[in-house]
Structures are given as structure tokens and as C-alpha cells.
Amino acid sequence: MDSVLIANRGEIACRIIRTLRRLGLRSIAVYSEADADAQHVRLADMAVPIGGPRPQDSYLRGDAIIAAAQACGAQAIHPGYGFLSENADFAEAVAQAGLSYIGPSAASTRRMGSKAGAKTLMAAHGVPVVPGYTGADQDAALLAREAGRIGYPLMIKAAYGGGGKGMRIVRSADEFAAALASCQREAQGAFGNARVLVERYIEHPRHIEFQIFGDNHGHVIHLNERECSAQRRYQKVMEETPSPFLTPELRARMGAAAIAAGKALDYCNAGTVEFIVDPQGGFYFMELNARLQVEHPITEWTLGLDLVELQLRVAAGEPLPGALLDGAPAQNGHAIELRLYAEDPAQGFLPGSGRIEHLALPAPSPRVRVDSGVIEGDTVSIFYDPMIAKIIVRDKDRPRALARMAEALAACHVQGPKSNVAFLERLIAHPAVREGRIDTGYLDRALDEFLPVAAQFDATAVLAAAVAVLLHAEATALADHSPWATPDAWRMQGAAPRELYLQQGETRLRILATGHHGDYTLHIQGHTAAFVVAGARHDGDVLSLRLDDRALRLRVHRAGYTLEVQRDGTRHAFALAPAYVDATSSTNNDDAVRAPMPGRVVLVQASVGSAVEAGAVLLVMEAMKMELSLRAPRAGMVVAIQAAAGEFVEADSVLIRLD
Incomplete structure (x- = not known):
């Protein structure tokens, strides 16, 4: 073969294209309307559009992908992972079209396509399997009886699923019916088949x-x-x-x-x-x-x-x-991989979307590898997985690999959609991870131990951000070659203090600074003592300085008007604020339930005129391949429902109103 079409997108498509290039083979990419400017399209030798932005209109259209391969003269199709990579009908269609399929045969894939059939096959060949029910009869009453026979806790799993979709742990018979309905609904939406299997849940497994x-x-x-x-x-x-x-x-x-x-x-x-x-x-x-x-x-x-x-x-x-x-x-040696996502851990890991205004990733080296399908300026689409990059490190042993990963994460900075980088930093520092004793349920049981805490006021972090701003302003002035551009507040009567403002969350910080070229005296409003900084240098993301005779080395990342200071395992975010702002007032309105992101309404559980309690599930959405339950912000009465099941809604749309 000398020409291969990649039936996928994102970092795996880029990964395959690079291997093809190294081997001297021609690469052909396919793309949806949402991916016209994506990196895999830019990297490939040729790229062909195959449909609309939704996966079912593009990357899940096997006929369009095969037609593109034939039109471009490809000899083979590589499915990557996700989308059609485990679709036996697609593998068979590729072979029938006279093309090589770079994956297992349709027959092998078909036998693995059903978790139930796979378990039966493995048991017959002496491979240990978890006890459970894998039958084709999906009557809810039968499944409930089988659940009672297996015993609780148990797990319901989509028979044709993967990637954690269509899975629920059930700990009592009272929970079974609701969990089954939700699991079947998610399985139908994600895999086109609502069949499930029920099996014993192994406590604290690896x-x-x-x-x-x-x-x-x-x-x-x-x-x-x-x-x-x-x-x-x-x-x-x-x-x-x-x-x-x-x-x-x-x-x-x-x-x-x-x-x-x-x-x-x-x-x-x-x-x-x-x-x-x-x-x-x-x-x-x-x-x-x-x-x-x-x-x-x-x-x-x-x-x-x-x-x-x-x-x-x-x-x-x-x-x-x-x-x-x-x-x-x-x-x-020992290797570790972490997945950097556009998501907000503080909001239940809500997937993010939007333009990546700034993206810094660790520099590749013999010990650090970055696999990514996006660069700065790209958009994280609402239609696909929000992965930004995979960070991979390798070192002599596990402790060294964990230390290497901490360094790699420290170099990561994402501006635009929120990211999980601070969560990943806390993850690899946690004793359960460092001691190698984490199990599959530990994160869900003790999630609060891993969630980043809100950064509190830290004088050293504030000073580091202020010094980075001052050094940047001075460097910019030097580049102008004009004495009038020098930001040192010089006057004939002597230098006046420079005034700058930093916004940290809801707090506005006023800093007065005198001095220049890395030597400053700074005053933070509300603190009577002055802080003396000497020998400050900002090289790349590393700020070195002496603060009151203590030598410090901090990572300070600046992108436009935003700064991030990393100190003692905490990331402190600041924004350079204007000296004067209009006073505005805001009020919190808890009368509306809004869509947290673009997506499709799956189920409306409320009705107009019904009374609801705080926290009650009013509506279920599907977005970025996951279900989101939207709950009542307070007790009240539903006075309007402004979305129906099956409807696609935009972010921040009002879906339900309370009295």
C-alpha cells in the first residue's frame, strides 16, 4: 500500500499521519464541516469533506468515507479509535470495496461487539469472567430478577458500549429500575442499541x-x-x-x-x-x-x-x-499518560468548548511526549470529545516518572475554555496515586481530595504577578527605543510610584511600585509593610527574584492580560485590570434553569404547574457524549418549559422557569 485514508479526527489522526509520513506513505484525511481548519486536515497530504458537524453526519458515515477513499486512490483505511473503529459492518464494507482495513477482521470485531457474547466466548476458552446475566431477553422484570440472583452491588453495562458510556453501579433493588432506564437510554443514544448486561460489581477493583x-x-x-x-x-x-x-x-x-x-x-x-x-x-x-x-x-x-x-x-x-x-x-523504564481536557472540574467536569486563546504545552524531549490534535487558535468543538492533548512521560522508575509528569504539567497553560490541568496536578501528588494503591472507584468516592481548591490571597503570588507585569512593560519600552515610552514614572521632582491593578476572582488588588530593571519596592493595598524585590528576571515562564533576601524561583505564565502564578502546588490566576472601572451591580437569578452548554434535550421530567424541591432533576441533556442532569436551584413551582425532548439548545438558553 502507498496511500492510506484515516477515518478519524483529532490527535489520533495526527498521530497516524506522522507515522505514514515517516514511512513515505501518502495520507488522506476526512473532515466534517466543524473540522475544516483542524490540524489533521492541515497535516495530511490530502483532505476530503464528508458531511455536517455531527458525527452521525460525517465521521459515522461509512459510505461517505469509503467513497472518499476510492475517489482519492487510497489502498487502505485506518479507523483510529472511536467512531467506526469497532464497527464490524464498516470493516466488512471496506473489505468488500477492495480496500485494506487496518484493524481486526469484521468477524473478530463482530464477536467482540457484544459484551455479552464476548463473555460467553471467553468463558468457553478458559478466560476468567465476572458472574452475571448476558442474555438477549431484555424484559425489565427479567433483568430485575437476574439482578436479585446475582446480588448487589452490581453493574449494568451497555452490551455494545465502551468508553464508560451506558454504565451504572446499582447498590440496592430500589435503585435498579431508574438506573436501568437511564443506562438503556444512554446506550441507545451512544451506540444505537439499548441492550445491556448485568454483572457482579467487584469492590475496590483495579x-x-x-x-x-x-x-x-x-x-x-x-x-x-x-x-x-x-x-x-x-x-x-x-x-x-x-x-x-x-x-x-x-x-x-x-x-x-x-x-x-x-x-x-x-x-x-x-x-x-x-x-x-x-x-x-x-x-x-x-x-x-x-x-x-x-x-x-x-x-x-x-x-x-x-x-x-x-x-x-x-x-x-x-x-x-x-x-x-x-x-x-x-x-x-516507567511511562505515564494523562489526558488534558477542556473541562471544568469545579463544575462537575462540565466539558468546555470554544476558541483556545492561548495554549502552552511541555516541549517534547526524550522523556516527554505530547500527542495533540489542536494548537493555539483552534476551537474545541461541542460536537466531539474535548481532549486538548495527551501528556506522556517516561523515566527510569515510577517515582522519577511522577516527578517528570509534575514538571510537564507545570508547563501547561490553557486560556479560553477551562481545563483540568490543576486537577491532574493534584491527582499525581495524591498519596493514593503516589503509593500505587488507587482503585477504579477511588476518584468517585473521594473526589473532593483531588479537586483544586480556590486560590486564596497569597502575597508572594501577588508580588510575582506584579513583578512580571513590570518587567514586561520595561522590556516592551526598550523595544520602542524611545525614552518617552519608559514606564518608570520619572518626573523632574523624582520618580512617582507606578500604580497597577490585578484582578483575582472577585478581588481587585491595587499595587504601588517604585524602582526599575528588576529591583522594586512594592506596596499591596491593605498591607502596611513594603515588600522589597531585587534581581528579578523573567525568562520564559520562570521568574527568579529575591524577596526580602529570600531567593525564589516561581513559574509565572503570562498571556496577554492574564497571568498565572504557580506556587506550592496551587495556581493563582490574575488579570491585569484597568485603573478605572464602572461600578456595576449584579443580582443572582435562580428562577431559571439554563443549558450549561450546547446540547440535545433527552428527557423533560417536569411539567408546568408541578411543585419541585431544590435539587430535583427537571431535565436531562446530552452533550459531548455524556448525560447532564439539570436540577432545580430551589424549591418552587414550574411556570414554563421552553424545551422539548429531542430539541437542540444553545448554551445559556433558558429551558425551565420557576415561579
Whole structure:
């Protein structure tokens, strides 16, 4: 093959394009109306539009993607992950069109497409599975009876799902009916099939997966494990390899089970066998993802492999390299991956959207890798996953890798939509993570321990921001080559103090400064003592200075009129404010329930004239592949409903009014 079409978008499309370029192969991208200016479109040798912004109008249109491949002369299609990557009908259609499909066969994918069928198949081949009900009869009463037989707590899972969608933990029979209805509704919307399975819920489990690879010559191998136990609502937050939990003996047994799972399917190409592991080391098959995984870079880095290249070679009919058939390569160090998202942890991790006004990411190096599908100035769309980048680090051992990740996160700054970077910083600093004892439910049980706290007044952080502003103003003046542009408040009677204002949240801070060129005396309004700063230098994002004879080194990121100071694990955000502002008043109005972001109304549970209690769910929305429950801000009576099920609404639209 010499030309490959990538049936995907974002960072995985960019990742595949770069591998194709390195191998001297031609890349063809497809894009929706929302992605006309996306990075994967700009990187590819050719790009073809395939439809509207919604996935069902573009990236989920297998016919349009195959037609684009044929029109452009592609010999193969790479599905990436997500969208059609585990769609057996698409894989079959690609083959029928005379194109190579860079992934497992339609037959293998079809057998894995149902979690229920997959569990039955794995049990027949000696792979341990969690006890449960996987039958086709989806009668609600039958499912409730099966739940009683299995016992609580249990989990309801979408039979054709993945990525944490359509999953609910149920701890009592009273909760079952509502959880089942919600799970089925989400499964239908996300996967086009409402079928669910019910299985025993393993308390305090770990999530450990094995990368497998098969070829057309009957070989199936594994390439070691990845631990993905740090999760929130079943979505992976942090991945690492090797697992800090596995012993060599347990790793060998799980690896053998992963290979057995692949051989049960006559599996070819890249796949991931996912296991749930109880605290005693008992492990059970969860699912086999018939595709490349988001977290594949940590496997690549520790083994010195390019899994995309390996996919291409296997799809071209080559056997797996002999060195891999003799066993996985020696693992080189410890690797960790974190996902930087446009989301607001303080607002229930509400996904963000909008233009990225400023984006700083760590510089790639032999120890730091960044996989991203956006750059500064791009827009995070409401129609797709809000991932900004994957931050991947590698070092000699786990403690060093965690320290390396802390440095990489410190270099991250996002201006525009809110990001989860401060949450990630608290995550890797948490004792449960550092000691390697986190389980899949820990984040949801103790989320408050990981959420960033609101930055309090910190005089050192305020001074650092002020000094960064002063140094920037002086550097700008020097570039003007004009004595009249020098911002030192010089007068014939002597220098007057310079006045600047910083906004921190709702607090407006007034700072008076005298001095220049890194040596200043500063007064913060409300503090009687003066602060003396000497030798201040701002190189890149690093501010070094002496404050009252203490030498400090802080990271201060400036973008336009905003500054962020990182101090003692806390990010302090400031905005350079004007000297004079109009006094305005604002009042809080809790009479309206508004859409927190653009999305589709799934269910309206309120009715006009009904009385509701504070916190009652009034309406359910679907946005960015997740369900959002909108609740009553207070007790009252519903006087108007301004949205209907199935309707698409814009952000901040009033959906329900209370009296």
C-alpha cells in the first residue's frame, strides 16, 4: 500500500499521519464541516469533506468515507479509535470495496461487539469472567430478577458500549429500575442499541489491560500491561506501565489469558484485553477493544515500538517480527499518560468548548511526549470529545516518572475554555496515586481530595504577578527605543510610584511600585509593610527574584492580560485590570434553569404547574457524549418549559422557569 485514508479526527489522526509520513506513505484525511481548519486536515497530504458537524453526519458515515477513499486512490483505511473503529459492518464494507482495513477482521470485531457474547466466548476458552446475566431477553422484570440472583452491588453495562458510556453501579433493588432506564437510554443514544448486561460489581477493583497483536499467520502475542485504575465515572484519567500492582507471576498468568482471548477470536492486528482485578489478585475478563487504544503511547515508549507502523505491516500481510514472537521486548523504564481536557472540574467536569486563546504545552524531549490534535487558535468543538492533548512521560522508575509528569504539567497553560490541568496536578501528588494503591472507584468516592481548591490571597503570588507585569512593560519600552515610552514614572521632582491593578476572582488588588530593571519596592493595598524585590528576571515562564533576601524561583505564565502564578502546588490566576472601572451591580437569578452548554434535550421530567424541591432533576441533556442532569436551584413551582425532548439548545438558553 502507498496511500492510506484515516477515518478519524483529532490527535489520533495526527498521530497516524506522522507515522505514514515517516514511512513515505501518502495520507488522506476526512473532515466534517466543524473540522475544516483542524490540524489533521492541515497535516495530511490530502483532505476530503464528508458531511455536517455531527458525527452521525460525517465521521459515522461509512459510505461517505469509503467513497472518499476510492475517489482519492487510497489502498487502505485506518479507523483510529472511536467512531467506526469497532464497527464490524464498516470493516466488512471496506473489505468488500477492495480496500485494506487496518484493524481486526469484521468477524473478530463482530464477536467482540457484544459484551455479552464476548463473555460467553471467553468463558468457553478458559478466560476468567465476572458472574452475571448476558442474555438477549431484555424484559425489565427479567433483568430485575437476574439482578436479585446475582446480588448487589452490581453493574449494568451497555452490551455494545465502551468508553464508560451506558454504565451504572446499582447498590440496592430500589435503585435498579431508574438506573436501568437511564443506562438503556444512554446506550441507545451512544451506540444505537439499548441492550445491556448485568454483572457482579467487584469492590475496590483495579483496571489492568494487556496490549495484544495478531497477524494473518496464526500468531498472537502480548506486549505487556497498562494499568488504568485512576478513573472517574469509568473514564480513564491516568494510565501507566508497568503496573505497580502486578507481581511477575500474576503478570505471566494475565498475559497468557490475554493471548488465549486473542486466539479465541483468530485475532489479527492491534487489540486490548481489559481485565478487572480484585484486591487479592483475582482477575476477570471485561472486554476486548478491537482497536488501538488512547493510551498506546506508554506501551510504545517503554518497548521502543511504533504500534501504528506495526498495524500497517500486519495489515499488509507481513508476519509479526521474530523478535516479538520470542517474547515482549525488555521494558525500558516507567511511562505515564494523562489526558488534558477542556473541562471544568469545579463544575462537575462540565466539558468546555470554544476558541483556545492561548495554549502552552511541555516541549517534547526524550522523556516527554505530547500527542495533540489542536494548537493555539483552534476551537474545541461541542460536537466531539474535548481532549486538548495527551501528556506522556517516561523515566527510569515510577517515582522519577511522577516527578517528570509534575514538571510537564507545570508547563501547561490553557486560556479560553477551562481545563483540568490543576486537577491532574493534584491527582499525581495524591498519596493514593503516589503509593500505587488507587482503585477504579477511588476518584468517585473521594473526589473532593483531588479537586483544586480556590486560590486564596497569597502575597508572594501577588508580588510575582506584579513583578512580571513590570518587567514586561520595561522590556516592551526598550523595544520602542524611545525614552518617552519608559514606564518608570520619572518626573523632574523624582520618580512617582507606578500604580497597577490585578484582578483575582472577585478581588481587585491595587499595587504601588517604585524602582526599575528588576529591583522594586512594592506596596499591596491593605498591607502596611513594603515588600522589597531585587534581581528579578523573567525568562520564559520562570521568574527568579529575591524577596526580602529570600531567593525564589516561581513559574509565572503570562498571556496577554492574564497571568498565572504557580506556587506550592496551587495556581493563582490574575488579570491585569484597568485603573478605572464602572461600578456595576449584579443580582443572582435562580428562577431559571439554563443549558450549561450546547446540547440535545433527552428527557423533560417536569411539567408546568408541578411543585419541585431544590435539587430535583427537571431535565436531562446530552452533550459531548455524556448525560447532564439539570436540577432545580430551589424549591418552587414550574411556570414554563421552553424545551422539548429531542430539541437542540444553545448554551445559556433558558429551558425551565420557576415561579
